[in-house]
Amino acid sequence: xxxxxxxxxxxxxxxxxxxxxxxxxxxxxxxxxxxxxxxxxxxxxxxxxxxxxxxxxxxxxxxxxxxxxxxxxxxxxxxxxxxxxxxxxxxxxxxxxxxxxxxxxxxxxxxxxxxxxxxxxxxxxxxxxxxxxxxxxxxxxxxxxxxxxxxxxxxxxxxxxxxxxxxxxxxxxxxxxxxxxxxxxxxxxxxxxxxxxxxxxxxxxx
Numbered sequence: 462x463x464x465x466x467x468x469x470x471x472x473x474x475x476x477x478x479x480x481x482x483x484x485x486x487x488x489x490x491x492x493x494x495x496x497x498x499x500x501x502x503x504x505x506x507x508x509x510x511x512x513x514x515x516x517x518x519x520x521x522x523x524x525x526x527x528x529x530x531x532x533x534x535x536x537x538x539x540x541x542x543x544x545x546x547x548x549x550x551x552x553x554x555x556x557x558x559x560x561x562x563x564x565x566x567x568x569x570x571x572x573x574x575x576x577x578x579x580x581x582x583x584x585x586x587x588x589x590x591x592x593x594x595x596x597x598x599x600x601x602x603x604x605x606x607x608x609x610x611x612x613x614x615x616x617x618x619x620x621x622x623x624x625x626x627x628x629x630x631x632x633x634x635x636x637x638x639x640x641x642x643x644x645x646x647x648x649x650x651x652x653x654x655x656x657x658x659x660x661x662x663x664x665x666x667x
Contacts, residue, residue, distance in 0.1 A: 462664055464488045465500035467527065469517045472506035473644070477540065480646035484657050494526045502663025503530050507542030511551035511567060511609070514542055515559065524560060531562045536637050536663040544633065544640030545611055553609050562638050564614035565630075575626045578608040583623040583643075585631055585651075592620050594634060594658050603631070603648035603655075610642065 468490050481488040518524040539547045550559045551567035570577045582602040611630040621632040633640045645652035
């Protein structure tokens with residue numbers, strides 16, 4: 462099987478692709494609709510600003526492709542900014558519309574006692590421990606770098622949270638659409654295991 466890593470000009474493509482490679486899976490970094498739709502699973506990475514990322518997705522037509530991936534039941538995982546893009550929108554530097562695959566919005570951490578950006582290792586609290594994405598795993602620490610966090614409209618979409626003075630939406634999932642706010646490829650054994658579980662979910666799904 463092959464995993465498609467969506468290239469829309471704003472992803473941490475190298476670190477994500479090397480993580481997939483280390484886990485023994487073939488990958489393709491691509492912005493081609495045919496290649497993405499032929500893949501067994503799709504990764505949507507992201508770094509930078511929400512509005513810029515959505516502009517890149519729209520300009521390349523990859524917003525429609527990503528929605529098609531979700532609609533056709535192909536496993537889709539958004540990573541960091543890529544997770545935020547799955548939602549209705551973001552308040553980052555204005556009001557921006559997202560992909561609308563999950564209900565909720567990204568908002569900035571309140572200034573005050575919290576350091577912004579949220580950068581460092583925080584412990585995951587599993588809210589859906591029987592979720593296949595968490596299969597065989599114990600709660601542990603993962604690595605975050607972000608200034609905005611997602612406020613869910615549907616609490617049932619939450620798979621895991623983290624405590625950063627307030628509950629932070631860390632892993633989400635509904636049907637075949639998943640998101641991780643942290644960087645699994647930079648989160649040691651737990652992060653790699655979470656990524657491996659997603660790749661296992663993708664097997665045989667092309």
